[in-house]
Amino acid sequence: MSDRQRTILEAAVRTIARSGVRGLRVEEVAAEAGVSTSLLYYHFKDRAGLVRRTLEFVNDRAGDSADPAAARDQSPRGLLEHQLLMEIQDSPTVREDSTAWGELRAAAVFEPDLQVTLAQSTQVWVEEIAESIKASQLTGQARRDADPYAAAERLTSLVEGLSERWLSGSLAQDRAVVLLRGAIDVELGPAPTQP
Numbered sequence: 001m002s003d004r005q006r007t008i009l010e011a012a013v014r015t016i017a018r019s020g021v022r023g024l025r026v027e028e029v030a031a032e033a034g035v036s037t038s039l040l041y042y043h044f045k046d047r048a049g050l051v052r053r054t055l056e057f058v059n060d061r062a063g064d065s066a067d068p069a070a071a072r073d074q075s076p077r078g079l080l081e082h083q084l085l086m087e088i089q090d091s092p093t094v095r096e097d098s099t100a101w102g103e104l105r106a107a108a109v110f111e112p113d114l115q116v117t118l119a120q121s122t123q124v125w126v127e128e129i130a131e132s133i134k135a136s137q138l139t140g141q142a143r144r145d146a147d148p149y150a151a152a153e154r155l156t157s158l159v160e161g162l163s164e165r166w167l168s169g170s171l172a173q174d175r176a177v178v179l180l181r182g183a184i185d186v187e188l189g190p191a192p193t194q195p
Contacts, residue, residue: 005043008033009057012050017099021051021107052117055104056175058097060122076135077142077191081134081149081184086167087159089177098163105160126152142188151187158183 001009011033016024026047030037044050074082087098094175108114117133129152162180165171185191 002043004035004039008035008040008043010052012054013058013061013096013100016051016054016103020103024051026050037118048111048113051104051107051114054115055114055117057119058104059124061093062084062097062101064187071168074141075141075189076132077184080129080132080136081181082114083129084155084176084180084184087184088173089164090173095167102160102164102167107134122156126156129156136188139181141192146188151181155180155187162183 008029012029014077015029015032019028024047026040027037029050030040031039040050044053075177086162087094104114108118126149130148131140133146133148133151137144137148161181162171162176166173166176
């Protein structure tokens with residue numbers, strides 16, 4: 001991806017987070033990015049193409065925001081917690097991405113073209129979490145009878161709901177973290193104590 005495309009997509013995320021997908025105007029994104037609308041159309045073809053690529057960009061950026069140093073020394077279960085709790089960080093990028101993701105998810109109800117891209121992005125996230133659950137099971141840090149894929153679907157759905165409540169001010173961030181950690185314990189069994 002070129003620097004220019006990244007600039008446009010970052011502007012699209014900010015615009016969607018602020019105005020929603022229905023309020024997204026190509027001219028506003030171009031102005032926010034400091035480019036002409038013709039350049040935006042050159043890179044993304046049309047508004048629908050811009051929205052689809054923005055969804056992919058938000059998904060990729062969320063995956064890229066993982067702190068490798070923080071995750072490197074963790075157990076598989078610690079890595080799983082890290083992956084899920086990253087979605088409830090009080091940072092401008094996480095707030096912006098989570099808000100835009102929620103707007104894109106809501107728009108997909110009315111824009112079937114978005115549903116395929118959204119389903120694919122969600123599938124990737126669920127599979128990543130399921131792999132972390134399997135690794136936790138192999139190391140004895142999770143119940144062996146837990147269905148990794150079903151647990152991953154429930155946990156990622158919960159993260160989305162907790163994130164929405166936190167971002168809207170209905171739930172304190174620390175409470176969202178406590179609830180998510182409790183759900184991990186319910187799904188995988190209590191974390192083993194360290195010797």
